[in-house]
Amino acid sequence: MNDRIIFEDVSKFYGEILGVNRVNLSIPPGITSLVGPNGSGKTTLMNLMTGLVKPSRGQIHVLGNRTDDPESLFKVVGYSTQFDAFPKGLTGFQFLFSYLMVSGRPSSEAQRLAWQAIERVNMGEAAHRNVASYSKGMRQRIRLAQALAHDPKVLVLDEPLNGLDPLARAEMIALFRSAASQGCYVIISSHILHEVDIISDQVVLLSNGYVVAEGQIQNVRSEIQEHPSQIMIRCNRPRELAAKMFTSEQAIEVSIHKDERGLLLKTRDADRFYLALNELALNGIEIESIAPADDDVLSVYEYLIGSEEVVR
């Protein structure tokens, strides 16, 4: 319990409006992405995790800390909200420095940590400019800096890549990976599914306040039985391979790639299909590559939540 973020039967209602309902989660170290359409409960889950809103029911423990004990909780948690919000009139450095002081760091330590965080998000040159004069991307970066300035073990980041240019995105993703590689817990919410796919160790899919699925994306995909697995195979004789696959009853649908050098196959049992494919490969068909075509976040999202809200 002390090495996980635990949600035990957590519900949050805003009056009669559902925030999240009956959430049970156990989040391990690494990068965990919260994925879901607008209003699915991602931000509520993050606010619950950081104690900013209290659950209507259930309990939350963050590495053994109760969320209603800010003194112990915020020693290990850093939170960056999705809102473009800053106290008025502060420079980037003052913003970080003052919040580190509020967090209880002595002045000299707060200065050191503030500069360290500023360097980590590459904001050194703009540190003494007023936050109000920053571009959207700079404000996003300084917000990230305030979340990680006090070296928390749990980083909760609501839409952290919004407003960042591609280079800054790559830098931030590297930053998240670096934190995760040290054993930190990086919780991210995002709409940008291909980035979620790249960076996440595990995902939590939310819809209408309920957790629809959680875990490593491949495991989640394998649990979705009603949608056959899609596999892309590049080979020299795709038509022959397709016929054999139908014969061995492993394929339920096959489409030949337009360059006639591959096929997209749907199967209900990917493991048995791979075994069958081994045998076929031994019978003279040259197989160049085999890759699952739908075990990514985007596909899982489409299958479980629907394609309307997908942001590619």
Add this chain to the structure above:
Amino acid sequence: MAVYRRSYKPYAGTLTPEWSRFLVLFRYSRRSVFRSKVQTGLFVICFFFPLACLILIYLAHSASFLAKIGIPAQILSIDSKFFFRFMSVQGALAFLLTAFVGPGLVSPDLANGALPLFFCRPFSRSEYVLGKSAVLAVLLSEITWIPGVILFVMQASLAGASWAWSNLWIAGSLILSSLLWIAVLSLLAMALSAWVKWRIVAGALLLAVMFFGAGFGQAVNAVLRTDFGYFFNLPYLMGTVWIALFQVDMEQAISITQAWVAILVYCTVCLWLLLRKVRAYEVIR
């Protein structure tokens, strides 16, 4: 699944005491008060009257000088009435200063959505309110009871120990009446600025509560032929308490107990309003 090296090392150094963290907020907020030239100017103006009082006390003990300029020494009597007048003027200035400074304390944080940033630290709502109200408390103290006590000490040093001992209660009254007024003004200003996020409107509303409240109270008294209207008149309520504290001989329409209870109710309502708004997230139903 990634393999983690678990090389993370948490901060193991000392932390500042929990009780002292509201002072960070106080420091930054106070600095922002003096960024405005108008507020700084008004703050300076608030010392003119104490300075004049200081001169009057000095003159009251300079019989030869008074005789030289032809003013009878009896005119300048330094007693509880003198300090009551001092408190009345400084109280009015304190209100004016609060109308400028108070709305700028909480409303910008609410308007800019900065409260979640405060509350995702080891920092509570009470500490936030304490930090912000400390700005007003210190600022208003500097123009009310602190100069008041300085004047008292000055008078005591010139009039002698016997005067000081027999009038020590005046110093207590100065401090108590100032602190009461500071508490009312701080809570009222912050509650209004929390509910009305637009700073100028919050300032105007503070003036309205004082002046329209007094006007409304008078109207109630006139129409209903009662004294209950005074309960809407906050300056009158405070005046009643001050008159009692300084033992000034003036008739008041309501009793001192009623005034105390009414002020306490005002403070409680303001605190409740304030804590309802100062939250990490505002839930709009």
